[in-house]
Amino acid sequence: MKKRFVIALLMVVFAVYNSDSQVKKQLLLLSDIYNNKVYSKKGIGTVRWMKDNNSYSTLEKNKDFGGKDIVKYSAKSGQRTVMVSASQLLPSNMNKPLEVSDYQWSNDDTKLLIFTNTKKVWRYHTRGDYWVLNLKTNKLKQLGKSLQESTLMFAKFSPDGSKVGFVSELNIFVEDLETNKLKQLTKDGGGHIINGTFDWVYEEELSCRDGFRWSPDGENIAYWHSNTKEVGTFYMINNIDSIYSKPIPMPYPKVGTALSSVKIGVISVNKGATRWFDIPGDPKNNYLARMDFIPNSNEVMIQQLNRQQNTNKVWIGDIHTMTIKNILTEKDDAFLNIHDNIRWLDKQKYFTWSSERNGWLHLYKVSRDGKDIQPITKGEFDVININNIDVKGGYVYYIASPDNFTQRYLYRSRIDGKGKAERMTPQAFSGQSSYQISKNAKWGIQVFQNSITPPKYYLISLPNHKEVRMLEGNDELKNKYDSLGLNPKVFFKVDIGDAVLDAWMIKPVDFDPNKKYPLIFYVYGEPAAAKVQDNWGRENLWHQYLAQQGYIVACVDNRGTKTPRGRNWRKSIYGKIGILASEDQSKAATKILKTYKFIDSDSVGIWGWSGGGSMTLNMMFRYPEIYKSGIAVAFVSDQRLYDATYQERYMDLLENNAEGYYNGSPINFSQNLEGNLMLIHGTGDDNVHYQSFEMLVDKLIKENKTFDMMSYPMRSHSIRERANTSYHLRKTMENFWKEHLPTTN
Numbered sequence: 001m002k003k004r005f006v007i008a009l010l011m012v013v014f015a016v017y018n019s020d021s022q023v024k025k026q027l028l029l030l031s032d033i034y035n036n037k038v039y040s041k042k043g044i045g046t047v048r049w050m051k052d053n054n055s056y057s058t059l060e061k062n063k064d065f066g067g068k069d070i071v072k073y074s075a076k077s078g079q080r081t082v083m084v085s086a087s088q089l090l091p092s093n094m095n096k097p098l099e100v101s102d103y104q105w106s107n108d109d110t111k112l113l114i115f116t117n118t119k120k121v122w123r124y125h126t127r128g129d130y131w132v133l134n135l136k137t138n139k140l141k142q143l144g145k146s147l148q149e150s151t152l153m154f155a156k157f158s159p160d161g162s163k164v165g166f167v168s169e170l171n172i173f174v175e176d177l178e179t180n181k182l183k184q185l186t187k188d189g190g191g192h193i194i195n196g197t198f199d200w201v202y203e204e205e206l207s208c209r210d211g212f213r214w215s216p217d218g219e220n221i222a223y224w225h226s227n228t229k230e231v232g233t234f235y236m237i238n239n240i241d242s243i244y245s246k247p248i249p250m251p252y253p254k255v256g257t258a259l260s261s262v263k264i265g266v267i268s269v270n271k272g273a274t275r276w277f278d279i280p281g282d283p284k285n286n287y288l289a290r291m292d293f294i295p296n297s298n299e300v301m302i303q304q305l306n307r308q309q310n311t312n313k314v315w316i317g318d319i320h321t322m323t324i325k326n327i328l329t330e331k332d333d334a335f336l337n338i339h340d341n342i343r344w345l346d347k348q349k350y351f352t353w354s355s356e357r358n359g360w361l362h363l364y365k366v367s368r369d370g371k372d373i374q375p376i377t378k379g380e381f382d383v384i385n386i387n388n389i390d391v392k393g394g395y396v397y398y399i400a401s402p403d404n405f406t407q408r409y410l411y412r413s414r415i416d417g418k419g420k421a422e423r424m425t426p427q428a429f430s431g432q433s434s435y436q437i438s439k440n441a442k443w444g445i446q447v448f449q450n451s452i453t454p455p456k457y458y459l460i461s462l463p464n465h466k467e468v469r470m471l472e473g474n475d476e477l478k479n480k481y482d483s484l485g486l487n488p489k490v491f492f493k494v495d496i497g498d499a500v501l502d503a504w505m506i507k508p509v510d511f512d513p514n515k516k517y518p519l520i521f522y523v524y525g526e527p528a529a530a531k532v533q534d535n536w537g538r539e540n541l542w543h544q545y546l547a548q549q550g551y552i553v554a555c556v557d558n559r560g561t562k563t564p565r566g567r568n569w570r571k572s573i574y575g576k577i578g579i580l581a582s583e584d585q586s587k588a589a590t591k592i593l594k595t596y597k598f599i600d601s602d603s604v605g606i607w608g609w610s611g612g613g614s615m616t617l618n619m620m621f622r623y624p625e626i627y628k629s630g631i632a633v634a635f636v637s638d639q640r641l642y643d644a645t646y647q648e649r650y651m652d653l654l655e656n657n658a659e660g661y662y663n664g665s666p667i668n669f670s671q672n673l674e675g676n677l678m679l680i681h682g683t684g685d686d687n688v689h690y691q692s693f694e695m696l697v698d699k700l701i702k703e704n705k706t707f708d709m710m711s712y713p714m715r716s717h718s719i720r721e722r723a724n725t726s727y728h729l730r731k732t733m734e735n736f737w738k739e740h741l742p743t744t745n
Contacts, residue, residue, distance in 0.1 A: 028484050028548050030734065033541045034727040039480060041454045041536070044445075044471050046102060051109060053440040059100055062086035067097030070112070075443040075459060078469055084112060088133060091140060098131060106161035110135050111177070113157060113164065119150045122200060122686055123716070126209055130155040130166060132177060143175050144168055144182060153197055154210040158218040163269070165214060165221055167196035172212055172223060174269050185221065185267050186274070192251075194226040199251055199260050202226070204687065205645035206289050206338060213293055213300070220319055222266045222291060222300050225274075230258040230284065234691075236684055240713045250686060253644040255661070256654040262288050264302060266319045277317045277324055279304060287645070289338050294348055301342070301351075309335050309649040314370070327370035330355060334574035335649045343389040345415070352376065352389060352396075356567040363396060365415070377413045379421055382564035384408065390441035391415070397424070397437055397462075405502055405563050406491055406534040408432040410446075412463070424465050432535045437462070445471070449536045451489040451504075454478055485509060486544050491534065494556060496587035502532040502563070503556040503588065506547040508745075511598075518603035518741045520546060521589065521627075522555040523619070525581035526611035527573060527650050532557040542730060549734070550743030552599055554592065558584035575657050577639065577650050578664030582618045589619075589626050605741045607631040607733070610688060610717065617666035617677075617696070624674035629740040631733055633680045634688050634717050637667040637696035641689065667696050671703050676740040678708040680729065682715030708736060 032038035045059045054075055059068045067086030073079065086097040102115040111134055118128035128150050130143045144152050147168045155166035158174075165174045170189030175182045186195040195211070202208040212223035231251035238246040253259045261283045265274040279288070279302065290303040294316070302315040302324070314328040330336060339354035341363060353366045358375075361382040365374045377383050381402035387410065388397040395412045400421070409425040410433060425433050431450025438444065446458045457471040489504045508517065522543060524531045532555055543553045557563055558581040560573025573580050593601045606627045608616045613635025620630040636642045639651065639661050651657055651664065662668055681693035693711070700707055710732055712719050720726050 026483050026485065028486070028541065028545050030545060030730055031727060033545065034730055035724070039477060039541055041474050041477055042472050043455070044457050047436060047445060048103075048105070049436070049438045049443075051105075053438045053442060056438075056443075056445070057083060059103075062097075065097065068100045070100070070103060075438070075461075075468065084133065084135070088138060089114065089131070089140065091131070091142070101125060101128065104156065106157045107159060108161055111157065111161050113155060115155070117150050121153075122203060123718075124203075124209065126197075127151060127153050130164070132164065134177075141177070141180070144173060146182065147173075154212065156214065158214050158269075159216060160218050163218070165212060165269075167212065170194050170197065172196040172221060172267075174221070183269075185269070186223075186225075192227055192229040194224075194228065194260075196223045198224065199226055199228050199231070200686065201253055201643050201645045202260070202262075202287075205643060205649075206287060208289070213291065215298065215319065216293055216296055217298075218269070220266050220268050220298075222264060222293065222319060224288065224291070225263050225265055225276075227261040229261075231260055232257050234689060236686065236690070238684070238714055248684075252686075252689075255640045255642065255644050255647045255651075257644060259284050259287075259307070259644060262286075264288055264291055264300075264317075266322070275319075275322050277302070277315075277322060279315060279324060281306070290340070292342070295344050296348060303338065305336065305338070307644075307648065308653060309645075312336050312338075316368075327368065328353070328366060330357075332356070332571070334571035341386040341389075343391070345391060352386075354383070354386075359567050361564075361567070363398070363413075365417070374417055376415055376417050377421065378417070380566070381421075382566065384564050387435045387444075388437040388439070388441050389415070390439075393441050395441065395463075397435070397441060399434065401564055404534075405530075405565055406504075406532055407450075408434065410435055410444075410465070424463065426465055430534075432533065443468075450534045451537070451540065452481070454481070454536050484544075484548075487511060487547065489534075489540075491532070494588045494591050496584060496591060498587075499559050499569075499584070501556050501558060501584065501588055503554060503592075504532055506543055506553045508547050508550050508552070513598050515598060515744070516600040516603075517550065517552045517598055518605065518743055519552045519554060519592075519599045520737065520741070521585075521604070521606040521619075522553060522612070523585060523606055523608040523615045524610075524612040525558050525561065525585060525608070525615040526577060527560055527562055527570060528611060528646075530557050530561040530563045531555050531612075532563075545730075546734075546737070549738070550745035551737070551741070552596075556585060556588040556592075558588070574650060575652050575660045576664065577647075577660075578614060578618050578666065579660070581615060582622050585615065585619055586623045586626060589623075593626075603628060603741050605629040605631075605737065607633070608635075609633040610635065614666060618669070620675060620677055621666050621669035621672045624672055627675060629676040629737070631678045631680065631736060634682065634685060634719065635666075635679075635692060635696075636688050637692045638665045640665070641692050641695070667699055670696065670699050670705065673700065673703075673705045673707070676708070676736075677705075678710065678733075678736045680710045680712070680719070680732070682712045682717065682719045684714035684721075685717045685719075687717040 048057045057072045060071050062069045065086045070084040072081045072083045089097040098116045101118045104113045114131045118125035151168045153167040172185045189195040197211040198208045228251035233249045234252040236248040265276045267274045285307045287305040289305050300317045304313045312330040315324045317324040341354045343352045353364045363376045384399040386398050397412045400411045401407045411421045413421050434447045436445045444460050449455045454474040454477045459468045487507045491504045494501045494503050613632035616630045616632040619627050683690045
């Protein structure tokens with residue numbers, strides 16, 4: 001009897017131990033998210049649809065030789081063909097193949113351009129070395145061998161594939177692939193002069209990086225030329241990589257200060273000097289935001305934004321006569337965004353154009369003289385982005401979400417404007433889908449995700465949207481996530497009277513509606529992004545981790561966020577950054593606290609990054625009765641400190657809206673701080689300067705306000721460079737919450 005009792009007891013102990021072990025195994029650990037990369041998602045690499053429209057190429061590791069192969073897959077059959085083996089990318093003076101970061105084919109598919117040995121320019125790897133592989137001769141050749149290593153940018157074949165143009169150290173070069181002759185087209189680049197690429201603010205705020213274009217006949221290159229001489233220089237300081245500090249200068253136009261002087265020129269590849277377009281207006285107070293050649297012509301289309309960014313003048317310039325003509329002018333009472341959806345139609349007699357002129361973002365068909373403007377897409381919804389304009393088939397394919405602003409689906413409309421929008425994404429794909437569609441619109445690669453499903457990659461056929469095969473399902477990641485037993489995000493609406501806002505909430509694993517839980521709001525609140533999205537999301541696991549610790553985590557998108565809810569929604573925030581959003585967020589918080597009795601209204605926190613950091617400060621300073629603790633990361637404390645292009649777009653010019661700039665800047669209300677505040681910033685932040693952090697710290701000290709702070713030396717705006725940074729940052733945040741917003745866990 002005793003023996004059986006002992007055995008039974010041991011079995012119980014073993015079962016309890018084993019059960020505890022299983023629980024431990026299934027815990028979401030901070031180290032697994034940020035250091036061990038246990039929850040890393042997989043992708044399918046860089047995909048290029050081939051010119052036959054029936055196959056695509058991608059990069060795959062060569063297990064035997066090292067490096068990567070360029071592999072072609074038949075869309076219909078899935079047949080795999082190695083087009084270029086890593087063994088073909090082995091230079092004679094190296095012992096391993098080139099590491100392929102990107103690649104492009106010549107128009108006749110006989111040559112391959114390889115981008116390798118890359119370096120960052122601010123936040124993107126746009127500088128490196130280029131090699132050309134001749135597929136007929138199997139010869140591999142490095143471009144610009146006489147130039148400094150890893151200085152080449154934006155290399156591209158001439159239309160006939162005989163030459164390659166590129167930028168190196170702010171000048172434009174062309175190399176003849178037959179003769180190996182290297183020709184330097186511009187010679188004034190360097191210092192204040194930039195040829196063929198852009199300064200910091202054009203890259204960050206206008207998405208301008210590649211700054212030159214081949215003419216369709218390959219005889220000329222049109223390019224941007226910038227002079228930053230009058231732009232103020234901001235200095236970052238590197239104190240940690242040598243025994244003496246190193247200043248890092250960068251031309252950075254802050255609100256109300258001088259912009260770069262920018263012009264567009266044309267230079268012959270064979271002879272002659274640059275000729276310049278004489279575009280009306282002060283080049284220091286306008287943006288030349290876009291320029292491209294019109295197909296099969298000697299003309300370029302140029303988009304010119306005024307400094308306030310509420311007027312976009314579209315010019316056509318003749319590169320032979322250098323004459324220009326204004327064909328279209330788009331205006332808005334608030335601000336305009338640049339849309340890259342131009343496709344020339346009907347033998348270049350018409351072009352497509354995105355506009356909010358009827359209150360919704362839609363695609364239009366515009367005549368070459370700008371006099372005839374007809375809608376292609378119609379309805380009370382926004383066209384979020386264009387995926388394919390299939391001229392032969394007669395349809396435009398695009399992403400929209402008329403019924404749920406947190407989701408994304410593929411639609412199509414007839415180019416002739418007839419009929420209604422047709423949803424292509426099946427109902428089963430509830431969440432967000434993006435697409436890379438072949439030129440003939442017969443095939444597509446769909447990436448599907450939602451808040452509980454990591455990205456799934458499918459090859460589909462169109463227009464029936466039939467799954468041909470799955471390319472990557474992230475099944476292992478999905479199984480790991482599901483085994484954690486976490487509560488999913490619950491999406492809901494918050495009616496604040498002035499508007500109905502989208503929101504989500506995550507509850508703790510062992511949620512008990514009869515208990516009281518502390519609440520942490522995640523916030524952004526500015527026009528550049530929306531956070532209430534039904535997608536996997538980079539912050540998803542972090543917020544699930546906080547919920548696992550016993551917190552309710554919630555997020556609300558106020559008016560003015562980048563959401564497909566029409567022009568009036570997005571532009572309601574104009575001139576009121578930090579003001580309208582603060583009102584909306586406080587009303588939403590009050591409504592949520594009254595609605596959900598399981599939230600402890602005396603334990604409310606808030607956190608955000610960048611614009612969300614600024615919003616966190618605004619909420620802590622303006623509504624201390626609601627928010628008891630907050631973490632502001634990489635924030636703008638005074639709007640005058642941020643770059644002119646972003647801030648003036650949404651706030652108007654400083655001389656026109658000085659009161660708005662003052663009232664929207666949290667530093668001017670810091671005297672109201674009552675709760676617990678942590679400030680976090682990277683000292684190497686080229687985007688939102690550490691200056692913004694230091695100025696707020698200085699003011700809080702003057703006001704005798706106590707707070708916590710953490711500086712990350714020489715980390716950028718993302719605060720993820722160097723060893724252990726991401727984990728340390730999140731652990732610091734977790735410790736703050738546990739100290740100032742304790743849970744019962």
